[in-house]
Amino acid sequence: xxxxxxxxxxxxxxxxxxxxxxxxxxxxxxxxxxxxxxxxxxxxxxxxxxxxxxxxxxxxxxxxxxxxxxxxxxxxxxxxxxxxxxxxxxxxxxxxxxxxxxxxxxxxxxxxxxxxxxxxxxxxxxxxxxxxxxxxxxxxxxxxxxxxxxxxxxxxxxxxxxxxxxxxxxxxxxxxxxxxxxxxxxxxxxxxxxxxxxxxxxxxxxxxxxxxxxxxxxxxxxxxxxxxxxxxxxxxxxxxxxxxxxxxxxxxxxxxxxxxxxxxxxxxxxxxxxxxxxxxxxxxxxxxxxxxxxxxxxxxxxxxxxxxxxxxxxxxxxxxxxxxxxxxxxxxxxxxxxxxxxxxxxxxxxxxxxxxxxxxxxxxxxxxxxxxxxxxxxxxxxxxxxxxxxxxxxxxxxxxxxxxxxxxxxxxxxxxxxxxxxxxxxxxxxxxxxxxxxxxxxxxxxxxxxxxxxxxxxxxxxxxxxxxxxxx
Numbered sequence: 001x002x003x004x005x006x007x008x009x010x011x012x013x014x015x016x017x018x019x020x021x022x023x024x025x026x027x028x029x030x031x032x033x034x035x036x037x038x039x040x041x042x043x044x045x046x047x048x049x050x051x052x053x054x055x056x057x058x059x060x061x062x063x064x065x066x067x068x069x070x071x072x073x074x075x076x077x078x079x080x081x082x083x084x085x086x087x088x089x090x091x092x093x094x095x096x097x098x099x100x101x102x103x104x105x106x107x108x109x110x111x112x113x114x115x116x117x118x119x120x121x122x123x124x125x126x127x128x129x130x131x132x133x134x135x136x137x138x139x140x141x142x143x144x145x146x147x148x149x150x151x152x153x154x155x156x157x158x159x160x161x162x163x164x165x166x167x168x169x170x171x172x173x174x175x176x177x178x179x180x181x182x183x184x185x186x187x188x189x190x191x192x193x194x195x196x197x198x199x200x201x202x203x204x205x206x207x208x209x210x211x212x213x214x215x216x217x218x219x220x221x222x223x224x225x226x227x228x229x230x231x232x233x234x235x236x237x238x239x240x241x242x243x244x245x246x247x248x249x250x251x252x253x254x255x256x257x258x259x260x261x262x263x264x265x266x267x268x269x270x271x272x273x274x275x276x277x278x279x280x281x282x283x284x285x286x287x288x289x290x291x292x293x294x295x296x297x298x299x300x301x302x303x304x305x306x307x308x309x310x311x312x313x314x315x316x317x318x319x320x321x322x323x324x325x326x327x328x329x330x331x332x333x334x335x336x337x338x339x340x341x342x343x344x345x346x347x348x349x350x351x352x353x354x355x356x357x358x359x360x361x362x363x364x365x366x367x368x369x370x371x372x373x374x375x376x377x378x379x380x381x382x383x384x385x386x387x388x389x390x391x392x393x394x395x396x397x398x399x400x401x402x403x404x405x406x407x408x409x410x411x412x413x414x415x416x417x418x419x420x421x422x423x424x425x426x427x428x429x430x431x432x433x434x435x436x437x438x439x440x441x442x443x444x445x446x447x448x449x450x451x452x453x454x455x456x457x458x459x460x461x462x463x464x465x466x467x468x469x470x471x472x
Contacts, residue, residue, distance in 0.1 A: 010100035013078040017102065018058050020074055029061040029108070033099045040103045045091030045349075046436055048403065057083065057097040063108045065183070065191060065222045072220070073189040075102055081468050082187075084216040086127065086158030089150045091351070092434030094161065094215045094470055106157050109222060112136055120228045121180060121197065126157025126221050133226075142228040145172035148430070149335050157221045162432040163213030167334075168295075170384025171263040172229065174430065176212045183223035184211060187461040197225055210456070215432050216467040218460040232263070232297035236305060237327025240317040241288030245269040248290030249360040251315040252383050255294075256356065258311045260304045264295035265384035266334055269363065272378045272391075279339020288318065292383065293330055338380070338391060345376075345393040346405040348413050352420040353387040353429035362388060365419050373412040387429040390416060417443065433471045441472060 018032045031037050037056030042048070062068045075082050083097040085105045097103050110127035117140050124133055130151040133144050147166035148154055154164070160182065165174040172178070181195030195201070195208030211218055242248035248267060255265060268276075268291045273284045284291065292312070296304045309319045322330060341347055354362050359381065366377040369392075379390040392409050396402050417427055417440060427433070427440045441450065453472045457464070 013080050014058055014100050014102065017075060017078040017080050020078075021060060021071065024074070025067065025070070028063075028067065031059045033058050037103075040085065040088070040095075040105075041097055041099075043085075043088045043090040043093060043095045043434075045431070045434075046093040046096055055099045057099055057101045057103045059085075059103040059105055061105045061108045065109075065185070068104065068109075068185050068220060068222055069189040069191060071102075071104060072185060072187065076188065076463075076465060079463075079465075081465050082220070083467055084157075084161070084220045086155035086161070087129070087153055089154045090158065090162065090434060091349070091431045092162075092428070093436040094432050094434035094467070096435050096470075104220060106155065106220075106222070109157075110155075113223070115140065115228075117142065119197070120230075121225055122228055123223065123225050124156050125223050126155060126160075128156050130154055130156060130159060137228055138231070140228075141231050143231050144226060145169075145178050145229055146175045149337065156224055156226070160212050160221050160224060161215050162430060165382065165385070165387065165430040167264045167266060167382065170265055170382070171261055171297075176209055178227045179208065179212055179224055180227055181225040182208055182211055182221050184219035184221055186219045187463065187465045191222075192219075195225070199227075213432070215434065215471040217457055217471050219466065233299050234297065234301055235263070236296045236301045237322040237324075237330060238262075238294040238296065238305060238308065239287075239320045239322055239327075239330060240292040240294065240312045241320070242290045242292070242317050244289040245271075245363055246360060247316055248288075248292060249363045251312060251317050252292060252359055253357065254311040254315040254317075255292075255308065258307045260296070260308045262294045262304075262308070262384065263297040264293070265382075266293040267291070267359070267381035267383035268293065268334070269378050269380075271376070272338055272380055275338045275342075275378070276333055276336075280333060280336070282333065284333070292317065293334055295327075295331075334380075338378075342393065343402075345395055346402070346409055347391060347393045348405065348409040350390045350392070350413055350416065351387070351428045351431040352390065352417060352425055353385065354420050354423045354425035356383070356386045358423040358425070359383060359386060359388075361423060362416075362420060362425075365416070366390075369412045369416060372415070373408040375408055375412050377412070377416070382429075385429075386425070392416075414440075435470055438469070438471060 033055045041056045081101045083103045085095040085103050106126040109125040111125045114123040148164040159175050163175050270289045369377050376393045379388045381388045392412050427444050
């Protein structure tokens with residue numbers, strides 16, 4: 001009875017909050033809890049295969065920072081939890097919400113406020129799409145470096161929430177290295193700025209870095225001042241083909257022994273090449289058993305290519321200097337991922353990282369997992385920074401429920417994560433813990449570290465109203 005009463009109380013609270021928001025802000029776009037908002041219960045990575053028929057959360061789309069502040073204050077009066085959401089392209093349940101919570105979408109906070117060419121920076125609202133920012137600054141000879149595979153659909157605010165990486169972070173760093181300052185609305189509705197417009201600044205503690213990657217549990221990012229960089233003088237794509245996965249993974253170490261620092265180093269194993277071929281009608285697998293895909297940029301590309309080609313050829317690779325058109329086609333295939341899920345298989349993806357020197361070891365462990373759990377394991381890799389995106393799959397037997405995966409997938413994934421940690425790696429490199437991986441934090445973090453982080457959360461949000469049940 002008490003549980004039912006509590007549920008009714010929460011339902012009443014969200015209904016009262018929606019009524020107040022509609023009354024106070026008639027211009028505000030808002031959707032009450034319903035089946036129509038069920039898609040806001042999940043993000044891309046946690047969306048169920050069968051569309052939910054249960055009620056989703058209430059959703060509100062503010063168009064200004066003052067509106068964000070007033071929405072948060074109103075939610076506090078009714079003790080309603082706030083779930084910040086960008087484009088919902090996350091893969092760990094960071095934007096997952098329940099029907100008694102309020103999703104605050106930053107989609108309509110999408111203005112590019114300032115482009116400062118002299119200072120090489122831009123001021124953008126949280127809902128600005130990553131690729132759209134690049135389109136706007138390109139005529140000025142500048143670019144925004146972080147480029148997650150989802151850059152055409154993910155927002156700057158969402159990238160900040162998970163400290164998103166991408167292909168070029170091996171040379172230009174992850175999101176944290178490209179954010180100068182953030183405007184943040186706290187759980188009580190107060191607006192604060194963390195960081196500075198300058199490249200240097202050590203006044204007080206570095207709250208900017210703390211907020212980046214905090215997955216919306218400390219405050220709601222509404223605006224960011226980001227660093228821009230000159231577009232390189234030229235770019236060159238290099239493909240390096242190896243006879244099998246392990247020889248390719250081993251060949252990566254040859255790159256670090258040269259003076260060349262590529263802007264992108266990606267690794268695609270044999271099974272993933274086959275999946276891309278099946279989905280795209282290409283013949284990549286005929287060219288080799290694994291692929292190192294490299295982008296060189298800046299000046300002296302011929303000299304860079306010469307040094308790199310010599311080293312990788314000695315490591316057993318077949319080195320190809322791709323034309324601009326062929327290179328772009330390869331990058332498009334890489335950014336498209338694995339070509340989509342196979343409906344005949346259960347699948348589980350991950351987001352681990354290991355030191356670059358351990359790249360071969362992690363791939364060499366895949367056969368052990370396959371034999372032990374009767375699964376298939378493959379991986380795409382941001383090889384330049386040791387980040388892998390493993391995919392664990394298993395055939396769905398005839399008569400089995402496709403929506404209930406075999407526990408072997410979860411067991412194999414946990415095994416792989418523990419092995420990555422034993423190599424000095426991490427549970428999640430760029431997707432975040434969210435709700436889906438939150439329980440894994442204790443595998444990597446000490447109890448004291450978690451205690452300190454939870455105390456920091458309470459310092460920002462004493463009543464845990466912002467994105468509860470996520471990250472830590």
